[in-house]
Amino acid sequence: MLEVFELTKRFKNKEAVKGINFYMEKGEIVGLLGPNGAGKSTTISMISSLVLPTTGDVRLRNESVLKKPEKIRKVLGVVPQDIALYMDLTARENLEFFGRIHKIKKNDLKKRIEEVLEIIGLKDREKDLVKTFSGGMKRRLNIGVALLHEPELIIMDEPTVGIDPQSRNYILETVKRLNEEKQITVLYTSHYMEEVEYLCDRIYIMDHGEVIASGTKDEIKSILSQEQTLVIQVEILKGEFLKGLEALPNIKNISVNDPILKIIVPKKVNILNEIFVLAGETNTNISSVQIETPTLEDVFLHLTGRQLRD
Amino acid sequence: MIGILWGKIRLLFRKPGSFIVTTIICMVFAFFLGKSTYSEVKVPVYSSLPDAEVEEIVNELNKSESFKYVIETEETVKNKVADGTVEAGIELKAESYTLYQVGKTGNYHLINEQLNSFYSEKIRDNAVREQVGDSSDVMETLKKAKANPLFELSVSSFSDQNKWVHDPSLQSLFGFALFFSIYTVAFSVVEILREKQEGIWDRLILSPISKFGMYAGNLLYSLILGYVQIALIFLVFKYGAGVDFHGGFGKTLILIIPYLFTIIAMSIFIAGLVKTIGQFNALIPLISVSFAMLGGAYWPIEIVTSDILLTISKGIPITYGMEILKGVTVSGLSYSDVLLPISILLLMGVALMGVGIRLMESRHV
Ligand SMILES: Nc1ncnc2c1ncn2[C@@H]1O[C@H](COP(=O)(O)OP(=O)(O)O)[C@@H](O)[C@H]1O
Numbered sequence: 278m279l280e281v282f283e284l285t286k287r288f289k290n291k292e293a294v295k296g297i298n299f300y301m302e303k304g305e306i307v308g309l310l311g312p313n314g315a316g317k318s319t320t321i322s323m324i325s326s327l328v329l330p331t332t333g334d335v336r337l338r339n340e341s342v343l344k345k346p347e348k349i350r351k352v353l354g355v356v357p358q359d360i361a362l363y364m365d366l367t368a369r370e371n372l373e374f375f376g377r378i379h380k381i382k383k384n385d386l387k388k389r390i391e392e393v394l395e396i397i398g399l400k401d402r403e404k405d406l407v408k409t410f411s412g413g414m415k416r417r418l419n420i421g422v423a424l425l426h427e428p429e430l431i432i433m434d435e436p437t438v439g440i441d442p443q444s445r446n447y448i449l450e451t452v453k454r455l456n457e458e459k460q461i462t463v464l465y466t467s468h469y470m471e472e473v474e475y476l477c478d479r480i481y482i483m484d485h486g487e488v489i490a491s492g493t494k495d496e497i498k499s500i501l502s503q504e505q506t507l508v509i510q511v512e513i514l515k516g517e518f519l520k521g522l523e524a525l526p527n528i529k530n531i532s533v534n535d536p537i538l539k540i541i542v543p544k545k546v547n548i549l550n551e552i553f554v555l556a557g558e559t560n561t562n563i564s565s566v567q568i569e570t571p572t573l574e575d576v577f578l579h580l581t582g583r584q585l586r587d
Numbered sequence: 588m589i590g591i592l593w594g595k596i597r598l599l600f601r602k603p604g605s606f607i608v609t610t611i612i613c614m615v616f617a618f619f620l621g622k623s624t625y626s627e628v629k630v631p632v633y634s635s636l637p638d639a640e641v642e643e644i645v646n647e648l649n650k651s652e653s654f655k656y657v658i659e660t661e662e663t664v665k666n667k668v669a670d671g672t673v674e675a676g677i678e679l680k681a682e683s684y685t686l687y688q689v690g691k692t693g694n695y696h697l698i699n700e701q702l703n704s705f706y707s708e709k710i711r712d713n714a715v716r717e718q719v720g721d722s723s724d725v726m727e728t729l730k731k732a733k734a735n736p737l738f739e740l741s742v743s744s745f746s747d748q749n750k751w752v753h754d755p756s757l758q759s760l761f762g763f764a765l766f767f768s769i770y771t772v773a774f775s776v777v778e779i780l781r782e783k784q785e786g787i788w789d790r791l792i793l794s795p796i797s798k799f800g801m802y803a804g805n806l807l808y809s810l811i812l813g814y815v816q817i818a819l820i821f822l823v824f825k826y827g828a829g830v831d832f833h834g835g836f837g838k839t840l841i842l843i844i845p846y847l848f849t850i851i852a853m854s855i856f857i858a859g860l861v862k863t864i865g866q867f868n869a870l871i872p873l874i875s876v877s878f879a880m881l882g883g884a885y886w887p888i889e890i891v892t893s894d895i896l897l898t899i900s901k902g903i904p905i906t907y908g909m910e911i912l913k914g915v916t917v918s919g920l921s922y923s924d925v926l927l928p929i930s931i932l933l934l935m936g937v938a939l940m941g942v943g944i945r946l947m948e949s950r951h952v
C-alpha cells in the first residue's frame with residue numbers, strides 16, 4: 278500500500294533521516310520504534326506530505342505522492358505527537374470544527390461524530406472543554422479528530438506519551454480494534470517497546486536517522502538468538518566489580534540500573550563462573566542471577582549499546 | 588473558509604473578555620480625553636483694545652469650542668499663568684497676540700494654531716478693507732458670505748490644507764478607535780502562529796481546505812473582529828454620546844475597512860518576522876503606541892511642525908486612517924477626495940500581506 282524509498286531529510290546543520298526504506302501492506306500494523314531524536318517524527322512528516330524530503334520517494338499504491346500530496350492526504354489520518362486541539366472548545370466542538378474543515382456533509386458529520394465519540398470513549402464528556410480533560414482524554418480526542426474522515430491509513434506519532442496506564446491501555450485496545458474491525462492500516466510510532474511488541478505485526482527500529490533492524494517480532498528477536506541476557510542483582514554495586522565485568526572477554530553489552538545489571542553474552546559461553554569469581558575478588562554480594570529470553574529492548578541494547586529509554 | 592470562521596467565532600464567544608475590555612477601555616479613553624483635554628480648558632485673555640472689539644474677538648475665538656476664552660484683567664491673567672492654575676494666558680492686540688505660559692503643554696500648540704489662523708484671517712480682512720476703502724458694503728458681503736453655511740462648506744473643503752478645522756471629540760474618538768483596533772487585530776492574527784506551533788495548522792494543511800482558504804478564513808475573521816469593534820464604538824458615540832459626525836457617519840463605517848486591511852497585513856508581516864509569540868506580544872504595544880504618536884492618533888498631526896516627524900508619519904497607516912476619517916467628517920470630503928490615502932493604505936496592505944505570508948510559509952513553526 279505504502280512504500281518509502283531512500284528517504285532523507287537534511288535540516289540546516291543536521292541530517293535527521295538518512296536514507297530509510299520501508300513498506301506497509303494493507304491491514305497491517307507497522308511499528309516504528311526508536312529513542313527520542315531518532316528521526317521518527319521527521320519521517321512521518323515526510324510520509325504525510327507536511328515536510329518535503331531532501332531526497333527519496335514516497336509511493337502510495339505504486340504512485341509517487343511527493344508532487345500530488347492530495348492523493349495521500351485523502352486516505353490518511355495523522356495523529357500528531359503534540360495535542361493539536363482547541364483547548365477552549367468542547368470535545369464535540371473540536372470534532373465539529375475539524376469535520377467541517379474536512380468538508381464532511383452536515384448530516385454525515387453528526388453521525389460520524391457520534392461514532393468517533395463512541396470509539397474514543399468520550400461520549401459522556403463531549404460537552405466539556407478540552408482544557409478540563411486529563412492527559413489521556415486529550416490524547417484520545419487527538420486520535421478521534423484523525424478518524425473523522427474515515428481514513429484507510431492512520432499514522433500515529435507517539436500517541437501514548439505522558440499518560441496514565443488505563444488511558445494507555447484504552448488507546449492500545451482502540452488501535453487494535455480499529456485495525457481488526459475496520460481493516461485500517463496503522464503506522465504506530467513509539468519509544469515504548471512493549472507497545473510496539475504488543476500491537477505490531479512488523480517493526481522498524483530507528484536510531485540516529487537510520488533503520489537499524491526490521492522484520493516481524495520474531496525475526497528481530499532472532500538477531501539475539503545467538504545471545505542471552507543475564508540479569509544480575511547485587512547488594513551494593515562497586516566500581517571495581519563493574520570494571521572487572523567490562524574487562525571480561527565475552528561480554529557484549531552491559532547496562533547498569535543500580536543495583537541491577539543487564540549483560541548480553543553469547544549463548545554457548547558459560548560466564549557465570551567468572552562472574553562469581555569476580556564478585557568474590559571485589560567483595561560484591563550477588564543477590565540474584567536470571568537468564569532471560571531477549572526483548573526488543575535487548576535488541577536495541579545489542580545494536581546500539583544504549584537503552585531505548587534513558 | 589466558512590469552517591474556520593465558524594471555529595473562530597465559537598472561540599470568541601467562549602472567551603470574549605479581552606475583546607469587550609479593549610472596546611470599553613477605548614470608549615472610556617475617547618470619551619474623557621475628547622471631553623476634557625480640549626473643550627473644557629479655560630484660557631484667560633486681556634487686552635488694551637476697546638471693550639467691544641475685545642468681546643468680538645473673544646466671541647469669534649469661542650465659536651470653535653476648542654477652548655473657552657475668558658476676558659480678565661492683565662494682572663489676574665499674569666498671576667494665573669504664574670501660579671500654573673491655567674495652561675496659558677493671552678494678550679490680544681489689534682493684529683497680533685502674545686501667548687504667556689509656564690510649561691509647554693499639548694494645548695500650547697492647539698491654542699497657538701487657533702490664534703494664528705484667526706489673526707491671519709483678520710489681517711486678510713483688514714487688507715481687503717484697505718484695498719477697497721472702508722465701504723460698509725464690502726464688509727456686509729464678507730459678513731454675509733461668512734454666515735452663509737453653503738459658502739463655508741465649500742471654503743473648508745478646498746482650503747483643507749491651509750485652514751485647519753479641529754473637532755476634539757472626533758479627533759480622540761477616531762484616534763483611540765484606530766489605536767485600540769491594532770491590538771484587537773494583531774492579537775487575532777497571531778493566532779495563526781500559535782496554531783502553527785500547536786500543530787492545528789498541520790491538521791488544516793492535511794485537510795481538503797486550500798492554503799488560500801486557510802489564510803482567507805483567518806484574516807477575514809480578524810477583519811470582522813476589528814470592524815465590529817470600531818463600528819460598535821462609533822455607534823455608541825453617535826447615538827449614545829451624541830457626537831456629531833458632520834454627516835460623514837456612513838462613510839466612516841466603510842472607510843475603516845482599508846485601514847483594517849493594512850493593519851491585518853502589518854500584523855501578518857510582523858508574525859512572519861518574529862521568532863516567538865512572546866516577541867510578537869512585546870512588539871505590538873511598542874509599534875501601536877509609536878504609530879499612534881507619530882500618526883496623529885493621540886494628538887492632531889496638524890500641530891506637529893517637525894519635518895522629520897512629518898516625513899516619518901507618511902509611512903504610518905494611522906496617519907492615513909485619521910486623514911480619511913477626519914476628511915469625510917470634519918472637512919466634509921467625498922469618497923473621491925480621499926482616494927489618495929485609501930490607495931496608499933491598500934498599497935501598503937498588499938505589499939505587507941504578500942511579504943508577510945511568504946515569511947509565514949517559509950518558517951517552520
Ligand atoms: N525543523 C527542524 N530543524 C532542525 N532540526 C530538526 C527539525 N526537526 C527535527 N530536527 C532534528 O532532527 C532529529 C530528529 O527529530 P525527530 O524526527 O523529531 O525525532 P523523533 O520523533 O524520533 O524523536 C532531532 O535531532 C531534531 O532535533
Ligand SMILES: [Mg+2]
Pocket residue numbers: 314317318319358434435
Ligand atoms: Mg517525535
